Amino acid sequence: MQPTADAASSAPSQKSLGHIRVLDLTRVLAGPWCAQNLADLGADVIKIERPGVGDDTRTWGPPYLKDAQGRDSSEAAYYLAANRGKRSVTVDIASAEGQAIVRALALQSDVVLENYKVGQLRKYGLDYESLKQIKPDLVYCSITGFGQDGPYAERPGYDFIVQGIGGFMSITGERDDLPGGGPQKAGVAICDLMTGMYASIAVLAALTHRDRTGEGQYIDMALLDVQVAMLANMGANFLASGTAPKRWGNAHPNIVPYQTFATADGHIIVAVGNDGQFRKFVEVGGRPELADDERFASNPMRVRHRDILVPLLAEMVREKSRQAWISELEAAGVPCGPINNLGEVFDDPQVKARGICVDLPHPVTGHVKLTASPMKLSVTPPQYDAAPPLLGQHTDEVLRDLLGYRQDQIAGLREQGIL
Structure with a gap:
């Protein structure tokens, strides 16, 4: 028998991943989406960002979060969507001192996530082979556009481009013979998001293996691989028939209507x-x-x-x-x-009943509304302990508490532009 909603909400909550620390070297969407999933499930996620700049998406606006006076803050809504529950530490990984800090944090972590270009972290000694030498049980996940090998490995990977290369746009959009016909991308970066979801599953599988055997491993996630995999029945249709599916817009190839x-009004x-x-x-x-x-x-x-x-x-x-x-x-x-607009979505009684919108305290704006995780677990539900962090909000805290840095050492590194 399933517990009632009231019973589940009144029971003491536990964190599924409360024993896990994740060192997040990713930015933009696929990697941060994976890291946010892990943070929602209780992992301590330390987000490493460039001093003074941070994750690219911090400036991908408008819209921006409004402060108490109604003015735009420095937090773009795009950034807020994928960085809940993390701690932000600013480190210049191009410096020897910054590399030493990241290596020390990796030693204190169970998982490293990164989405740099293929081979880029090797020159900093922050690639899997280098970190494996000091922490053999590390789970290390790399996210790129095209994977670590193959003729496209060196190409930069963007969701929009991969939607095209991976066939998604060939089956999305209105029929070519109708007005407005032609290829169409999804309304959100669906390949980035699905890569983040697949990466979350892969990380959890690797952690389970580590817990059983003590052995860490490397995870190679590619947007193109995910895009082709998520074609699902459309991909299977082609493999079975040899005929490429075409675009049907909002119609179905096999069912009518x-x-x-x-309607008269919508x-x-x-x-x-x-x-x-x-x-x-x-x-x-x-x-x-x-x-x-x-x-x-x-x-x-x-x-x-x-x-x-x-x-x-x-x-x-x-x-x-x-x-x-x-x-x-x-x-x-x-x-x-x-077909609801987003105002109607968040006002929908079913969406409200399911608690899909959460309101979290924010140090600048007082509070921030975010879309909650859809994962509903009866014993270890997602917890929303912190809003997306300000740039470098936790630098001193993490260096002091995890690595034992003195305040004067931290101040010195900051003066040198390393933090």
């Missing part, structure tokens, strides 16, 4: 999964004769005659409001839904 329609999604649902759909729309038409009586026939049927359905749907359609179709058992 399974797409968006314009848009809805209708996902008819069988012939009975199709009949109910057209009955709600006042066109029951369409279900009796032999051209539309079965899904294979509807697919064959989609160019005739879909305009008839589009005309039918435009006769009612979005809410009227949703209410009537839900009552009839026909799968449907609205």
Whole structure:
């Protein structure tokens, strides 16, 4: 029997990864997304940033977080999305002293994450082979655009480019023969995000192996590998048939109607999964004769005659409001839904009930609203202990508490521009 929400919320919370420390040398999105997942699950994540500059995404705005007076702060919303729960330490890793600090922190860590160009950290003695010599049980994860080997290994990797190279854009976008047809990227950096998710799983698998055997290992994550893997059934369709899938926009290649329609005042999604649902759909729309038409009586026939049927359905749907359609179709058992903007998303009663928005204290702005982790664990749920850190917010704390630096040593390093 599953615990109730009240019981789960009143039980003492534990941290799944409270025994794990992660040294995060990543920036932008794929690596920070992985590190944020681990931080949400309780890991102590130390984010290493360049002094005075920090993660590139700190300046990827507007929008920026507003301070108490309503002015833009230095924290871009993009940065806030992927850096919750971490500690920020500023270190110049191009300096010998900075390299020594990072090596010392690696010795105190279970995991190192990095997304530098292939081979770039070797010259600093911060690559896996170098750190493995001083910490054999280290789990070390490298994230690049194209992996550590192969003809593209030296290329810089950007999500948008990889969406194109990896085939995603060939199946995303409106049909070429319709207005606005052509390749389209996703509305978010989906390849970066999925790489961060796959990297999180790989790190947890490597930690489990380490705990069983004492052996660390190297993880080579590539955006292109992830993009091809996440083609899922589309990739399998090609491998099975030898025929490249094409773009269908908001329609489905094998099911009709399974797409968006314009209503009198907005848009809805209708996902008819069988012939009975199709009949109910057209009955709600006042066109029951369409279900009796032999051209539309079965899904294979509807697919064959989609160019005739879909305009008839589009005309039918435009006769009612979005809410009227949703209410009537839900009552009839026909799968449907609205296409919400983000204001409507965060105001949705189901989203609110699931606690997908969290409000955390922030040292400059007082508080910051963030999207919560979707992981729901009954005993060790994600915990939101800290907002995304200010640049270098924890430098003194980490060097003092973990590495034993005196305050005058820290001040000296800061004067030299190393911190």
